[in-house]
Amino acid sequence: MEFGLSDEQTLLQDSINRFLDEQAPLQRVRLFAETPDYTDIWQGLTELGIPALLIPENAGGVGLGTLEAALVAEALGNHTTPVPFLGSAVMAPRALALAGGDFAELLGQIAAGATTVGIAVGETIAARDNAGVTGDGSKLDGKALFVLDFDADLYLVADSDHRLYLVEREAKGLSRTDLETVDKTRPTGELKFDKTPATLLSEDPEVLAQVIDIGRVMLAADTLGAAQNMLDQAVAYAKEREQFNRPIGSFQAVKHMCAEMVAGLEPCRALVWYAAYAIDNVPADARLTACHSKAHCAEVGAFVAKTATEVHGGMGFTDLVGLHYWFKRIGYNRQMLGAPELVREEAARVQNLFN
């Protein structure tokens, strides 16, 4: 028995972090917020094999597992990196693998970073503003809101019967509208369907459910990384900033805030690892731990985001230190693919706890 990362997994995460330290520092993220173009970063990550991570070797991929993907998601959250990892490298390959069928060409393009996939499944979890997509197995109608990784070549769309489809960006009867959100690192938008032709991937609601499971674990991992970065920044600031002739980190009022952040966040790491491991190895636990990792990391993440900002005092509130990029990323992860209350309700349902 071993509960922890292998040397290879640690190495993978270190190399992604090193790459992002160099290629996606805060100033690069700020640039993206003005001109949303991630080509250079995505290109670099493609050279490191990231879009190919979950794709089997015989389909031109790297053939690694969900835990490795979660480690990458954590690193991306840590750097608030604006790349379409969640949709293209995780949820779409998962959907294609579960759907069964010959997707060799598409998987090859995804693995090469050449084709990206946006995710429009939110209405099957919680439809807002009366949005929703209806389908008949080959055409779609209605609208999907807050589509993830919106700047994509293809969209993975779920209809109200929990069937999954692929829709091309240029498909007839599809209109796209960018939606601005607080998080400038995540292109998001609205899709409107008018008898839009779509390729049916799967009619099995369990396929959609498993695609959402893995997406939730990735969002939990992203929050873990983002919150860890905010905590690290807060601790560094508390050591350096002086008031009353001493570092503010020597005051218990401040150091206890830092201790509370660690105390909340450190167990999230083990929870995310297990949730990712369970997806590949313990199917009976996978949905429950995906739900709990999503909800619990969202709660701890919100606490860390608020507390780390407060440790910075007034500077935390400004755009100068840029803490708000992480704050907003954590906020985005919290609402997407099921807000905490909804996901906890699903956790209870999975266990058949109530009537």
Next chain:
Amino acid sequence: MDLSYSSQHQSFQEEVRDFLESHAEQAAEAGGLRTEKGLAWQQTLIEHGYTARTIPKQYGGFGAEPDILKTRIIAEEFATAGVSPGLGGQGISMLVPTLLEVGTEEQKQAFIKPTLHGEMLWCQGYSEPGAGSDLASLTTSAVLDGDEWVVNGQKTWTSTAHLADWIFCLVRTEPDAPKHQGISFLLFRMDSPGIEVRPLVDMTGAANFNEVFFTDVRVPKHQIVGQRGEGWQVANAILGFERDSLADPNITLQRFNALIDLMKSETINGQRLIDHQMYRDRLMKIQGRVMALRFNDLRILSSRLTKKDTRLARLIVKLQGTELRHDLESLGIDAMGELGLAYGDNPYLRDKGSWQIHYMYFLGLIIGGGTAQIQKNIISERGLDLPREPKVEKKS
């Protein structure tokens, strides 16, 4: 990550399960301290290696090689079966490992075996009215007079002092040395002349704690563990053990399962509590925390085999584990509402009043064994390298 057990550990797990099944009757009848059946159960557990497992045979243990996974399997299987894993108490959990670490051969021979077998009960004389979080400022004194130490002063929060045969006690023997270097670790009998024990009733109504007063208590010179002035190091050799054992995630999981049962059986206006969305959401919030701490515990356990650095994961266990238990018990009370207030002889009492008792008891554990605030100092100073508060000179 590989959470499967090897075939060796699988068969060990089977062995433990078989034992629990075949000894179910004896386990159910085993009483507590000082009962014939309690001592017999302890004897059975030691013979099978389910308690005192790694303590050498010559000192009355089972003498197995350390195997963290087997220790974990025992803890899990006993918790699942709801069977007592043997006697605890500060003699077994704290003094025995201390003596194994720093005791003389004579001390090991004299004290470990009767302690393990429940024949010699101990209490711990550490805290004093003026020395709580700042334990090293303790003032109970021991002065050498011929071949004996003469002990004067007062201890407090002394669990089981009213039952104990012996005490292991921190005393100041070098009054002129810096505070951490003037302390010694003494062992002496609780029936020595000059000891007075007064019960200290806590908020649950029980009196597990005591105040203990020493007036010219005479202790043979050789009953010191470690050298004069080394008592602080002796005590700290194992202090971490106590903190972590206050928040065992296996027991937290048992309580969480009891909470589910409670919310499935208790009703409001005829509707089960678990069918109320508000209470159910609180239950699920707690479950997320229970899971996170259980996996954190597995990670720590595993790192002891792989030598990976999990310092932060370890430092937070006492703080998070006790807070979680307090919140868990609190939900049990809230779910029952007015019924949750029942106490003592109330005919509407549920689960023997365990929800209220644990709710209060775990507030005690948030404070005891190093308060939550001291834990946060430790996490931030040792875990995050944040600077210490400037020292204030001693008042003259």
